[in-house]
Amino acid sequence: MFATAGQPLLHTIDWAVVLLYGLGVVGLGLYVSRKRLRPEDFFLASRNSTWPIIGLALLASNISSTTLIGLAGAAYGVGISVYNYEWMAGVVLAFFCVFLLPFILKSQVYTMPEYLERRYDWRARMYFASLTLFLNIAVDAAGTLYGGALLFRLIFPHTPLWEVVAVLAGTAGVYTVSGGLRAVIYTESVQALVLLSGAAVIAVSAFAKAGGWEHVMHVVAPERLSLIRPIGDPNVPWPGLILGVPILGFYFWCTNQFMVQRVMSAKNANHGRWGALFAGLLKLPVLFLMVLPGTCAILLFPHLPKPDLVYPSLIFTLLPRGLLGLVIAGFLAAIMSAVASTFNSASTLVTMDFVTRLAPDLSGSALVLTGRIATLCFMALAIVWAPQIDHFQSLWQYLQATLAYAVPPVVALFLVGMFWPGANGTGAIATLAIGTSCGVVLFLSNVVFHWTDIHFLYVAPILLAISCAVLVGVSMASAGGEPVSKLVWTPAFFRTESRELRREPLWRNYRAQAVALLTLTGVIVYIFR
Secondary structure: OHHHHOOOOOOHHHHHHHHHHHHHHHHHHHHOOOOOOOHHHHHHHHHOEOHHHHHHHHHHHHOOHHHHHHHHHHHHHOOHHHHHHHHHHHHHHHHHHHHOHHHHHHHOOOOHHHHHHHHOOHHHHHHHHHHHHHHHHHHHHHHHHHHHHHHHHHHOOOOOHHHHHHHHHHHHHHHHHHHHHHHHHHHHHHHHHHHHHHHHHHHHHHHHHHOOHHHHHHHOOHHHHOOOEOOOOOOOEHHHHHHOHHHHHHHHHHHOHHHHHHHHOEOOHHHHHHHHHHHHHHHOOHHHHHHHHHHHHHHHOOOOOOHHHHHHHHHHHHOOOOHHHHHHHHHHHHHHHHHHHHHHHHHHHHHHHHHHHHOOOOOHHHHHHHHHHHHHHHHHHHHHHHHHHHHOOOHHHHHHHHHHHHOHHHHHHHHHHHHOOOOOHHHHHHHHHHHHHHHHHHHHHHHHOOOOOOOHHHHHHHHHHHHHHHHHHHHHHOOOOOOOOOOOOOHHHHHHHHHHHOOOOHHHOHHHHHHHHHHHHHHHHHHOO
């Protein structure tokens, strides 16, 4: 099927750029891995990361090949409403900085499931760790590898999909196994810059070839250029934007080990907050760099057989020699950074949430070795599963729909537990059991047997409402013992923090930064409403 897009070949200069980039990134990863690593170094980069590194690493982890291909393909197929998932990141991250991030850093945990155990009990930790492992491999890593394979299959059209996936996974796995998060987070910072540069080249070339900004805005149907869609829209109806997208965003940015691990590595709460808000700011240009080029493709390639081919077609059709190599390097950056992130996240979960529980006396070097072995195992699992995504209608559909049925019960534990000290372990396990069962029933009814037709952005708030009701009801019925207050946000905490922030200049005040980010986000949404 990929041969339909032709068999473009890279020139020698393009191969040189790609090869030099790949060797440079792997070399950088191995260089920062040269020291003997303690568990805190391997899993949390010594808890010494600064805000620019955190922000760039969050962007690089998020903007994977699945995002590049999925955003452009969705814009081509249904319009720019897919950008709603991107600008919502800034809103969610601002919420995260105010209400959850300081408690995560104060708790000094290695993983988000460990944090959930501090708030509830060990059963919640085991469930969330298992769910996160599944989503890291089946959704994050496998989706990224599949998206990367789509592009590289255009270069090597006769190579089996699994072989392309294996090469991509192995390239990222080399320095992840060696250096853990320390290697991953430094290479991600470089890759984010290369990624943004490559995307900018594609965007400028796409608009130039399509006739310029004014022409594209005039010719493309208005509904394809609108973020706020009517209630009957099959893709992002406005009630789903308000109720569903924030739930998926909260899971991804605020609870997913894959992303929050970068914030956990911050040297202090300020750097964690500044880094998270910086990532939210970096998400705003995605509309112009990665979404609207897919809109240009409506004019450039009106008869593509599959939306997922849009971004690869833009790359190989528009770019001259040399620049093509740079953009391929940017695409490779997106793959390597996201895959390395998921592998490191998964190995951290296995080591710190399962192995340390079974063998609490393991030495630091043994824990690092365990993390490396887990990375290799998850690399193999992702290679096996990634080719199966080819059976779904589109990569973006696979990613978003999977999360909508799986994550609302966990989101309920974090949201309710963040503000209500009465939520307890008995309520948590009941929420996970009932919420997950309802998710499975809705998935079977909606996706497998087609008995119902509920949009996945409505599925998420339905499951969240059920989960919250169960958590509150069962917790109240089983109330006993001291309520948890150390990890619960209170107005008193807010007032204390306000007094501390008065001593900071305005430009260092994360609340002022959050307001500025939300204002800029609102302006963009208003313009493209």
